[in-house]
Amino acid sequence: xxxxxxxxxxxxxxxxxxxxxxxxxxxxxxxxxxxxxxxxxxxxxxxxxxxxxxxxxxxxxxxxxxxxxxxxxxxxxxxxxxxxxxxxxxxxxxxxxxxxxxxxxxxxxxxxxxxxxxxxxxxxxxxxxxxxxxxxxxxxxxx
Numbered sequence: 012x013x014x015x016x017x018x019x020x021x022x023x024x025x026x027x028x029x030x031x032x033x034x035x036x037x038x039x040x041x042x043x044x045x046x047x048x049x050x051x052x053x054x055x056x057x058x059x060x061x062x063x064x065x066x067x068x069x070x071x072x073x074x075x076x077x078x079x080x081x082x083x084x085x086x087x088x089x090x091x092x093x094x095x096x097x098x099x100x101x102x103x104x105x106x107x108x109x110x111x112x113x114x115x116x117x118x119x120x121x122x123x124x125x126x127x128x129x130x131x132x133x134x135x136x137x138x139x140x141x142x143x144x145x146x147x148x149x150x151x152x153x154x
Contacts, residue, residue, distance in 0.1 A: 061085055061086060061089055063086070063091055063093070063094045063095065064094065064095045064096075064097065065078075065079070065082050065094065065095075065096050065097065066097040067079070067096065067097060067098045067099070067105060067109070068097065068099060072104075072105070075105065075108055075109075076108065076112060079096065079108075079109055079112050080112060080116070082094075082096075083112070083113075083116055083118075083119070083137070086139075087118050087139050091139065092138065092139055092141075093136060093137060093138050093139065094136075094137050094139075095125055095129060095130070095134050095135070095136050095137070096109050096134060096135045096137060097130055097133065097134045098133065098134065098135065099133050100131070100132055100133040106132070106133075106135065109135055110122065110135065113135070113137060118139055118140050119137055119138070119139060119140070120138045120139060120140040121137075121138045122135050122136060122137045122138065123135070123136050124136070
């Protein structure tokens with residue numbers, strides 16, 4: 012038992028030295044980019060080809076709204092007439108999030124549950140209107 016405690020203490024000491032040791036001179040404070048996460052395996056954006064299906068299972072819940080809105084915009088601009096959003100069955104939280112976004116997206120014409128072979132209540136089929144969204148005019152300040 013004492014050996015295990017000594018080994019655990021040794022591991023914790025090494026970890027403490029790694030985490031709290033000063034930065035090497037090559038990474039002086041002025042040279043460190045605060046936006047770069049050293050633990051992120053993908054520091055650069057990854058381009059994902061646009062398809063007519065978006066599976067939300069791999070998207071963290073805090074990012075779903077932003078991802079769905081961006082995806083819908085890109086898919087509509089690319090000329091898709093419909094897309095399928097896979098949100099999963101669960102208790103319906105993701106489905107409701109997706110559908111609330113659809114209800115306020117001006118170029119979405121209609122949506123429904125997917126057919127059973129395409130996910131049933133675990134996916135939503137979205138129909139786009141045919142016209143592209145018009146850019147909103149920017150406000151100008153009169154002097």
